[in-house]
Amino acid sequence: MTAFSTTVDLGTMVSLCKRRGFIFQSSEIYGGLASTWDYGPLGVELKNNVKNAWWKAMVWGRADMVGLDAAILMHTDVWKASGHAERFNDPLVECKECHSRFRADELDEQICSNCGGELSEPREFNQMLQTRLGPVQDDTSLTYLRPETAQGIFVNFGNVLTATRRKLPFGIAQIGKSFRNEITTGSFTFRTREFEIMELEYFVRPGEDEGWHERWVKDCMAWYTGLGMNPEHLQLRDHDPKELAHYAKATTDIEYQFPWGWGEMQGIANRTDFDLKAHSEASGESLTFFDDDAKEHITPYVIEPSAGVDRTVLAFLVDAYTEEETISANGKEETRVLLKLHPELAPIKVAILPLSRNEKLAPLAKKIHQSVQSSGVMGGLVQYDDAQSIGRRYRRQDEVGTPLCVTVDFDSLDDDAVTIRDRDTMAQERVNIDDLVDELKKRLIG
Numbered sequence: 001m002t003a004f005s006t007t008v009d010l011g012t013m014v015s016l017c018k019r020r021g022f023i024f025q026s027s028e029i030y031g032g033l034a035s036t037w038d039y040g041p042l043g044v045e046l047k048n049n050v051k052n053a054w055w056k057a058m059v060w061g062r063a064d065m066v067g068l069d070a071a072i073l074m075h076t077d078v079w080k081a082s083g084h085a086e087r088f089n090d091p092l093v094e095c096k097e098c099h100s101r102f103r104a105d106e107l108d109e110q111i112c113s114n115c116g117g118e119l120s121e122p123r124e125f126n127q128m129l130q131t132r133l134g135p136v137q138d139d140t141s142l143t144y145l146r147p148e149t150a151q152g153i154f155v156n157f158g159n160v161l162t163a164t165r166r167k168l169p170f171g172i173a174q175i176g177k178s179f180r181n182e183i184t185t186g187s188f189t190f191r192t193r194e195f196e197i198m199e200l201e202y203f204v205r206p207g208e209d210e211g212w213h214e215r216w217v218k219d220c221m222a223w224y225t226g227l228g229m230n231p232e233h234l235q236l237r238d239h240d241p242k243e244l245a246h247y248a249k250a251t252t253d254i255e256y257q258f259p260w261g262w263g264e265m266q267g268i269a270n271r272t273d274f275d276l277k278a279h280s281e282a283s284g285e286s287l288t289f290f291d292d293d294a295k296e297h298i299t300p301y302v303i304e305p306s307a308g309v310d311r312t313v314l315a316f317l318v319d320a321y322t323e324e325e326t327i328s329a330n331g332k333e334e335t336r337v338l339l340k341l342h343p344e345l346a347p348i349k350v351a352i353l354p355l356s357r358n359e360k361l362a363p364l365a366k367k368i369h370q371s372v373q374s375s376g377v378m379g380g381l382v383q384y385d386d387a388q389s390i391g392r393r394y395r396r397q398d399e400v401g402t403p404l405c406v407t408v409d410f411d412s413l414d415d416d417a418v419t420i421r422d423r424d425t426m427a428q429e430r431v432n433i434d435d436l437v438d439e440l441k442k443r444l445i446g
């Protein structure tokens with residue numbers, strides 16, 4: 001058995017995602033809505049598992065963190081104070097012939113790639129997505145869908161401090177939808193107009209910010225590799241001063257080697273005291289921390305690790321994709337496709353497979369399915385699958401990353417034992433049905 005391919009082309013990944021129910025084009029039956037994607041039955045499990053793993057590590061796994069779930073809609077003054085209404089821009093050029101628009105910073109050549117026409121000078125294009133609230137459609141009803149979740153954290157800084165009595169350093173984490181009117185989209189779920197962010201604001205004493213920035217870069221890297229991502233597919237890139245966001249003193253990106261090249265998966269920014277000071281000034285509310293030691297109010301600095309959920313999901317899928325040359329049950333050479341997803345991320349944790357649809361096997365297989373499922377220890381889907389040959393079912397489960405299959409065969413009726421098959425090694429081991437739940441738990445959770 002040889003594993004010969006770990007870098008998948010994007011077309012293969014898009015096709016697998018559709019075929020197996022991970023990701024579908026939005027509004028497909030109407031011709032689709034550009035760069036908008038829906039997560040299918042397995043995609044929603046994978047995405048939830050990624051978000052839960054992040055929450056578990058960043059919030060539950062630390063003593064210095066609390067969570068928040070702020071609204072997507074916020075007062076328009078928030079976006080004025082944060083600088084987004086005026087400065088959340090991308091440089092844009094427009095073709096003078098066909099009026100196609102392109103990001104000036106992503107242009108390979110100075111002519112239109114659509115029609116060869118002449119391009120305009122770059123101009124700033126605001127990325128905030130607008131909407132209107134209430135029954136009257138006038139200027140007062142105009143508001144924005146948030147382009148980042150961070151501002152919900154900054155404006156709640158005082159509320160969280162009062163409610164939790166935290167001391168510096170401490171952080172507030174949040175996962176939620178964000179919207180940007182991107183000019184160029186594409187590369188599957190990499191750049192879309194609606195996406196999810198997992199981010200946290202970590203408040204520290206001024207002067208301690210640079211040390212914390214370095215620590216967060218290390219901790220974030222360790223999160224990806226701890227969930228099985230190949231370190232060789234990850235790299236760090238510091239922002240050039242010219243590309244820094246309007247609020248940042250320094251930013252380090254964690255980039256993943258996507259099928260088309262390196263791309264940002266997460267940014268870890270030093271936002272200084274920019275946001276808290278801006279909101280204090282604009283709202284008139286003090287957003288400071290009383291330092292008991294120094295006996296004075298200080299405005300904390302902020303380190304912000306901010307990861308795109310959709311990009312992270314795509315990176316885990318690409319990273320897990322493996323092809324192997326193997327010999328099938330009937331002795332033929334074949335290519336086995338598998339997703340070597342970490343068990344914590346795998347959408348289906350265990351598949352229960354009766355050897356065939358023979359009516360003698362179904363009652364025992366269903367009973368086993370019921371007992372594994374209701375044990376609740378697998379932390380995710382337990383699937384019952386009896387359609388098609390056992391070989392095909394193994395391949396199907398391999399292709400969606402199911403770490404363990406349990407096969408119920410005719411011997412099981414007499415010896416009260418079943419076979420556990422491991423996705424990565426294909427090794428099979430017979431275990432007593434009474435020990436099955438413990439055995440599965442040991443292999444999945446440790």
Ligand code: GAP
Pocket residue numbers: 147148149150180182189190191192193194195196197199264265266267304306307308309310311
């Ligand atoms: N609060 C900081 C912030 O929003 P960002 O680098 O602009 O920083 C955070 O966005 C993360 O969100 C990025 O690292 C990226 O993974 C993801 N992201 C940004 N724009 C995106 C888009 N158009 N589509 C999908 N994900 C996107």
